[in-house]
Amino acid sequence: MESLVGNIDLKESLKQHLEQQLSNASSYLKEISINSFDKFEKLGFPTIKNEDWKYTNFSTVLKNNFQLSNENSLTYEQLSKLLFSKLQGNILVVVNGIYRPEFSTILEKENTLQVRKINNLSKEFIEQHLSKTLAVSDAMTSLNTAFASQALILQIPKGKVVEHPVYLYFIASSDSNIFFHPRTIVVAEENSQIKLAEIHQKQGNHISFSNAFTDIYLDKDANVEYYKIQPDQEEHYHVGTTQVVHKEKSCFCGTTITLGGTIVRNNMNLILNSNHCDSTINGLYVGNNNQHIDNHSLVDHAMPNCLSNELYKGVLNGKSTGVFNGKIFVRQDAQKTNAFQSNKTILLSKDATMNTKPQLEIFADDVKCSHGATIGQLDDEPMFYLRSRGLSESSARMMLVSAFAQDIIEHIKLEPLKELMVTMLEETLIQN
Amino acid sequence: MLKINNLHAKVESKDILKGINLEVNPGEVHAIMGPNGSGKSTLASVLAGRADYEVTEGSVEFMGKELLEMSPEDRAREGIFLAFQYPVEIPGVSTTNFLKTALNEVRKYRGQDPIDAVSFLNLVKEKSKLVEIDPSLLKRSLNEGFSGGEKKRNEVFQMAMLEPKLALLDETDSGLDIDALRIVANGVNKLKNKDNAVIVVTHYQRLLDYIVPDFVHVLYNGKIVKSGTKELALELEEKGYDWIKNPVSA
Numbered sequence: 247m248e249s250l251v252g253n254i255d256l257k258e259s260l261k262q263h264l265e266q267q268l269s270n271a272s273s274y275l276k277e278i279s280i281n282s283f284d285k286f287e288k289l290g291f292p293t294i295k296n297e298d299w300k301y302t303n304f305s306t307v308l309k310n311n312f313q314l315s316n317e318n319s320l321t322y323e324q325l326s327k328l329l330f331s332k333l334q335g336n337i338l339v340v341v342n343g344i345y346r347p348e349f350s351t352i353l354e355k356e357n358t359l360q361v362r363k364i365n366n367l368s369k370e371f372i373e374q375h376l377s378k379t380l381a382v383s384d385a386m387t388s389l390n391t392a393f394a395s396q397a398l399i400l401q402i403p404k405g406k407v408v409e410h411p412v413y414l415y416f417i418a419s420s421d422s423n424i425f426f427h428p429r430t431i432v433v434a435e436e437n438s439q440i441k442l443a444e445i446h447q448k449q450g451n452h453i454s455f456s457n458a459f460t461d462i463y464l465d466k467d468a469n470v471e472y473y474k475i476q477p478d479q480e481e482h483y484h485v486g487t488t489q490v491v492h493k494e495k496s497c498f499c500g501t502t503i504t505l506g507g508t509i510v511r512n513n514m515n516l517i518l519n520s521n522h523c524d525s526t527i528n529g530l531y532v533g534n535n536n537q538h539i540d541n542h543s544l545v546d547h548a549m550p551n552c553l554s555n556e557l558y559k560g561v562l563n564g565k566s567t568g569v570f571n572g573k574i575f576v577r578q579d580a581q582k583t584n585a586f587q588s589n590k591t592i593l594l595s596k597d598a599t600m601n602t603k604p605q606l607e608i609f610a611d612d613v614k615c616s617h618g619a620t621i622g623q624l625d626d627e628p629m630f631y632l633r634s635r636g637l638s639e640s641s642a643r644m645m646l647v648s649a650f651a652q653d654i655i656e657h658i659k660l661e662p663l664k665e666l667m668v669t670m671l672e673e674t675l676i677q678n
Numbered sequence: 679m680l681k682i683n684n685l686h687a688k689v690e691s692k693d694i695l696k697g698i699n700l701e702v703n704p705g706e707v708h709a710i711m712g713p714n715g716s717g718k719s720t721l722a723s724v725l726a727g728r729a730d731y732e733v734t735e736g737s738v739e740f741m742g743k744e745l746l747e748m749s750p751e752d753r754a755r756e757g758i759f760l761a762f763q764y765p766v767e768i769p770g771v772s773t774t775n776f777l778k779t780a781l782n783e784v785r786k787y788r789g790q791d792p793i794d795a796v797s798f799l800n801l802v803k804e805k806s807k808l809v810e811i812d813p814s815l816l817k818r819s820l821n822e823g824f825s826g827g828e829k830k831r832n833e834v835f836q837m838a839m840l841e842p843k844l845a846l847l848d849e850t851d852s853g854l855d856i857d858a859l860r861i862v863a864n865g866v867n868k869l870k871n872k873d874n875a876v877i878v879v880t881h882y883q884r885l886l887d888y889i890v891p892d893f894v895h896v897l898y899n900g901k902i903v904k905s906g907t908k909e910l911a912l913e914l915e916e917k918g919y920d921w922i923k924n925p926v927s928a
Contacts, residue, residue, distance in 0.1 A: 626729065631766045634726050635780040635836060636754035636787070645779065649770025 256308060257287060263314040264392055271395045274369045278376055283392035289385035298384075301569045301601050302511050302540040307483050310453055312425035316342035316396075320419040320449060325349055328417055328447040332662050335410035338398070341417045343426040343456075345398040358406045359440070364397040364431070375431050375461060386485045390427045390459040397429035402438035404465075411441040411660055418447070418454030418482070425455045432461065434468035434496075441660055443473035448482055458486035464496035466520075471499050471659060475667070478506025478534075478674050487513040492552075494520035501658055502529040503667055504539050505674045511540040518545070518552040518580075529558035530654035532674050533566030533598070540569035545587075547580040547610075554584070559654055560591040561647050561675075562598035569601045576608040576615060583610060587617040592624060592650055594643070644675055679704050679741060679875055680725075680844055686735035686900075687724050694720045696900030697736070702844065705872040709886055709911060710879045712897035713919040718879045719763060721897070722848040725877075726760035727753050741843065754780075755787035757843030761833040761850050765821050773816040773832060774802060777839055784840060805838040809865035827858030834865040841869075847878045851885040863888030883915035896922050 264283055268276050291308055292299040320341055329337065338361065339349035345363060352361060364372065376394055402408055416428050434440055448454045464470055474488065484507055490498050502512055516525045531539040545554045560568045570589045591600040604617040624646050632642035651671055658664040680702040687695040694717045702708055712718050724731050725738065727750035738745040741756060748756065768776075782792040793801070806813045811831045821829050830850055837845055847866065851859055866889050870876060878889055886894075886908060894911045896904040896919075903922055904910065914922070 627766050628768045630728055630750060631762065631768070632771075632776060632780070633750040634754055634760050635776070635840065636751050636784040637776065637780050638751050638783060639749070641779055641783065642751075645771055645776060646768070649768060652770040 256312070257290075259314060260389070261287075267393065268395060271365060272369070274372060275365065275395045278372070279392045279395055282388045282394075285383070286385050286388040286392060289383070289388065292385050298542065298571075301567070302509065302538065304483065304485070304509060307453065307455060307509065310423050312453075312455065313420050313422045314425055316344045316426060318342055318419040319421070320417065322349065324419070324449050325417065328449060329415060330445070330666055332666050333411070333413050333443070334662065336408070336412040338412060338414045339417060340398060340415065340428050340430075341419055342424060343393065343428040344396055353410045354408055357403060359408050359412070360399070360401040360403070362399045362401070364399055365395060367399060375433065375463065386457050387459060387487060390429055390457050390487075393427040394429045397431055399431045399433070400440070400442070401433045402435060402440050402468075404435040404438060406435075406438045408438075408440040411443060411663075414442060414444050416444060416446045416456065416458065417449060418456060419449040420452055420454070421450070423453040423455075426457070428456060428458045430458075430460045431463075432470070433463045434465060434470050436465040437467040438465070439469040441471040443475060443660065443663055445475045445477075446484065446486075447477065448479050451481065453481045453483065455483040456486065458484070460486070460488045462488065462490045462498070464490065464492050464498055466493045466495060468493070468496045470497075473500070473658065473660070473663060474502040474512065475663075476502075476504040476507055476510060477670060478532075478677075480508065482507045483509050485511045487515065489515040489517070490525065491517045492519055492523035492525065495522045496520075497524040499526045499657075499659075500528070501654065502527075502541065503654070504529070504531040504541075505670060506532065506534065506537055507539065508536075509538045509540075512542070514541070514543040516543075516545045516554060518547050518549060518554065520549050521551050523549075523552040525552070525554045526657075527554075527556045528654050528657050530651055531558070531560040531568055532651070532671070533560070533562045533564070533568055534674075534677070535564045535566060537564075537566045538569075539566070540571075542569075542571045543573065545572075545574045545585060547574070547576045547583045547585060549579060550581045550583065552580065552583055554586070556587040557653065558589045559651060560600065561594060561651060562591060562600060563594040565595070565597040567599045567601070570619070571603045571605065572617065573605045574607070574615065574617070576606075576610050576613050578609045580610045581612045583613040583615065585613070585615045589619040590650075591621045592647065593621065594624070594647070644672075647675055648672065681739040682736070683738070684736040685721075685724070685733065685738060687720060687731045687733045689720070689731050693734075694731070694900055695724065698897075698900075698902060700895065700902065702875045702877065704843075704875055706893065707870070707876045707878065707889060707891045709891035709894045710877060710897055711881065711883075711894060711911060711914055713923075714881065716897045717900045718881075718897050719848050722760060722846045722877070722879050725753075725846055726750060726758060751783070752787070754840070754842075755784045759837050759840055759842035759845045761830070761837060761845065761847045763848040763850075763852060765829045765833055767822045767824075768820040769822050771820050772818060773820050773836070776820065777836060781839060801839065805835060808838055808868055809835045810861050811835045826853045827855065827861070830854060830858065830862050831865070834862050838865065838869055843874050845869075845874070845876045847876065847880075849879055849881065851880055851882060859885060860888060883911045886911045898922055
């Protein structure tokens with residue numbers, strides 16, 4: 247078990263593991279990986295001293311021993327229990343960060359949806375799509391990029407419409423605690439369309455820690471509907487970034503649904519780099535027990551006439567903690583920007599905590615921007631109203647909480663996914 | 679059916695009800711009138727079980743059971759219905775959706791099987807016709823964007839669906855134009871029978887032209903200071919409330 251390591255030398259072991267992984271990689275991939283790892287080494291794992299990680303602390307879990315290799319004994323039977331039969335379409339399965347074609351089903355034609363591993367791609371492609379994240383000074387991103395030689399690439403050629411939704415399952419599966427780094431790059435070429443749902447699942451009772459990164463590049467007029475689904479899971483730790491880079495007149499709609507996890511940190515970065523881009527991001531988080539759910543978003547308006555709309559809602563019960571940090575930059579050139587942000591949280595117990603921080607920085611003068619954050623309890627008056635009609639206290643509460651969360655679920659345009667989320671939300675709330 | 683005995687209640691530290699006595703029998707319509715701040719709405723709220731009020735003295739017996747011991751939902755299941763003065767708006771919850779849950783919880787309490795989807799829809803159809811409410815409203819978020827008249831009609835619709843033994847109409851007439859008032863009153867009258875009872879809380883006599891009371895009580899300063907028949911309401915309309923406030927009268 248060479249890959250089982252303790253915390254003290256976790257960095258050292260990651261480095262050794264990286265060297266093994268890079269033995270067959272092309273020289274340019276190697277270069278990117280090694281540079282990224284150097285950066286990670288300098289930065290170190292984030293601590294609460296870092297402003298961006300003030301409330302979210304992974305230091306305890308990182309003291310565990312982790313398997314770093316992707317080896318696993320996942321059988322098709324075990325896998326099938328983790329796939330949702332309601333969700334029919336292109337099924338892509340990534341186990342411990344590695345794409346597994348033998349578990350995947352692609353309905354689309356090769357000329358509509360290209361699914362490849364990064365090592366089969368040209369130097370030019372890699373430099374264009376991977377080296378950009380090198381500039382990011384975030385340790386977890388750098389660590390992910392270091393392991394990007396295993397990345398999965400989804401490419402939709404110019405003018406193509408991916409007819410069936412793509413369900414991309416990230417499965418954690420191992421006989422011991424596992425730490426892994428899935429990387430996905432989605433390239434939607436000019437005037438193409440795709441509906442993509444990431445679903446994060448785990449198999450087994452060991453600690454799983456995924457450090458995921460998804461790049462989404464939208465070329466001119468491209469349209470991407472994106473979902474990130476995180477069902478309620480025990481002993482599951484997650485840091486995941488979705489980074490969306492827009493070209494002109496492209497349209498992105500992203501929804502993140504987090505129904506649990508021990509410590510979850512989602513970063514959603516929108517880079518509106520051209521004119522007339524349209525971006526919507528919604529999120530729903532439901533926390534219980536000692537769960538910790540952190541959503542960071544960054545909306546960077548660099549060019550004029552773009553729209554961004556952001557709504558995150560949460561329900562926290564037990565001793566759970568929520569974090570929302572929403573940054574919006576409107577740069578000097580980004581005139582006629584419309585940027586809206588709202589965060590609303592309901593606390594169902596007196597021990598639940600929410601930390602919210604909207605952050606607007608506006609350097610242009612002809613813009614429309616708003617932000618707002620509320621944290622509250624369920625209102626007494628609607629509760630009394632429903633109970634005065636005969637509803638028990640618990641079913642009245644359930645009804646009001648579901649209604650509160652509906653706002654986000656309603657925005658799911660993918661009907662089977664919406665139905666699944668309604669059911670999963672109810673199950674999660676009943677358990678709470 | 680309902681026996682209120684020396685009921686005292688306060689909100690925060692302010693005494694509002696200071697010894698109410700009232701008996702309501704099946705088949706009766708009682709009107710409770712009085713100036714603003716006399717305690718009319720408080721009485722309705724205390725009976726329905728609103729948490730903001732603290733009962734400090736007295737008792738209320740409903741159908742032979744101690745009402746004040748019960749949760750609001752159990753009062754509803756026993757057959758009490760409060761038509762709200764200000765019906766709340768609840769985004770994301772439709773009238774039909776929550777009423778189906780409500781109806782089934784009431785049925786469960788009474789040992790009945792849940793209502794099936796078809797019977798429920800038929801019931802909605804029948805009752806919405808009775809109270810002249812547009813069924814499409816019932817599928818929308820509860821009261822959200824409804825006009826004043828629509829909200830009050832929705833209250834009477836819910837009453838029709840739940841078939842309470844005792845309905846409390848809390849200033850159901852406030853803010854209604856005459857047509858809406860007539861529709862709401864007609865709905866209530868159609869639901870009236872010899873086995874149920876209605877308490878109408880109102881500031882104005884106008885509603886009582888449509889829902890004709892058997893008894894009229896005047897509430898002032900937390901007490902019923904005068905009781906009579908429907909003629910009392912007319913007298914109040916004519917003279918105002920000032921003569922009631924004056925203890926030397928009558």
